Amino acid sequence: MIRFFLLMLLAVSSTASAVVIRHDMDDSEYRVPASEFPALVDMPGEGHGVLIAPQWAITAAHTIPGNSDLQHVMINGVSRDVERVVMHAGYKTLPQALIDQAMASGEATLIVVFLASSDDIALIKLTQTVTDVAPVELYKDSNEPGQTAKIVGKGATDTGATGHSPNGPNRTELRRAFNTITSAHDRWLCYVFDGPPTALPLEGTLGNGDSGGPVLLQSDxxxxxxxxxxxxxxxxxxxxxxxxxxxxxxxxVRLSHYIEWIESVISEQPQAGANNSFKPTPLRGAA
Structure with missing residues (x-):
């Protein structure tokens, strides 16, 4: 669940991957135990989120199944019930017509334009407070470019020399890598996956299945x-x-751009952009 479809989600409706690594480094250098980042949220099937408050997680909006039917998420190996989901009012679902055009022509410029105009962010309120995992604090400054970021995920993996299969699997082992933020403005912050010799020692990029996964910056x-x-x-x-x-x-998704929206939702204070809230509907056949 991460529309890390290289410039789109194309055939894979929404997915971004685990961590793709340098071709000249051993995979064991990138693999880490779950204790490396216990606040990682596993969405159903694929995709991630992050615990940011005892009862709240954050994710990319496109990871929400059917944009509504989220019943449970996994945090620190434990299934957590979902009370409700708050989608940003500015989130837009990619039109099938744009996907069809890209698949017919091979050119996807308008998909990029569309994705760039969407607020791909959602908050998940859990039914119970999480007491066994410490939430991750948000980065609130706007000086991201030039900083070294740590990325974490369980999505698709391979090396930058070949890329990974667009057909999965999109849930593998937990890995972390590093990259340098090259640009940040408004909704987005971006980085480029460089190869050697200019790459960082453990350079990498998120892949399909890593949508909603964390991009972390160090402060102290x-x-x-x-x-x-x-x-x-x-x-x-x-x-x-x-x-x-x-x-x-x-x-x-650049979280410093959404700080006021995030804080207003968590504090239960209505604000523009925070009015798309729903409770999960029981799946058919469920008790």
């Missing part, structure tokens, strides 16, 4: 949540391009 001795995996830009024919290759740009 603490890693703060600055972004959420959302979508990726690849060059060339989108029908044949492979996600996760060197040179691709990953665009992530």
């Amino acid at each position: 001795d603490q890693w703060l949540l600055a972004g959420l995996g959302s979508w990726k830009v690849a060059q060339g024919d989108v029908r044949t391009a492979r996600p996760g290759r060197y040179g691709q740009t990953s665009c992530n």
Whole structure:
């Protein structure tokens, strides 16, 4: 669940991957235990979120199943019931017509334009307070460019030399990598997956299945949540391009842009952009 479809979600309706790594580094250098980031939220099937308050998690809006039917999420290996989800009012679902055009022509410029205009963010209120995991604090400054980010995820993986398969699997083992934020403005902060010799020692990028996954920036001795995996830009024919290759740009929800919205929702104070709230509907056949 991460529209990390290289410049779209194309055939994969919504997915961004685990972590794609350098081709000249061993995968064991990137793998980490769950204790590395216990606040990671596993969405159903694929996709992530992050616990940011004892009863609240945040994710990319496109990771929400059917944009409504979210019943449970996993945090620290424990299933947590969902009380309700608040989608940002500015979130837009990618029209099928744009996907069809891109699949017919191989050109997806308008998909990029569309994704860039959407507020791909949602908050998840849990039924019970989480007491076994410390929430992650938000990064509230606007000086992201040039900083080294840590990214974490369980999505698709491979190396930047080949990219990963767009067909999955999109849930693998937990990995973390680093990258340098190249740009940040308004809704988005972005980084480029560089290859050696200019890459960071453990350079990487999020991949399909990592949508909603954390982009962290360090402040003093603490890693703060600055972004959420959302979508990726690849060059060339989108029908044949492979996600996760060197040179691709990953665009992530920039949380410093949404601080007021996030705080208003969590404090239960209505604000523009926070009016799309729903309670999960029991699945058919459920008790």
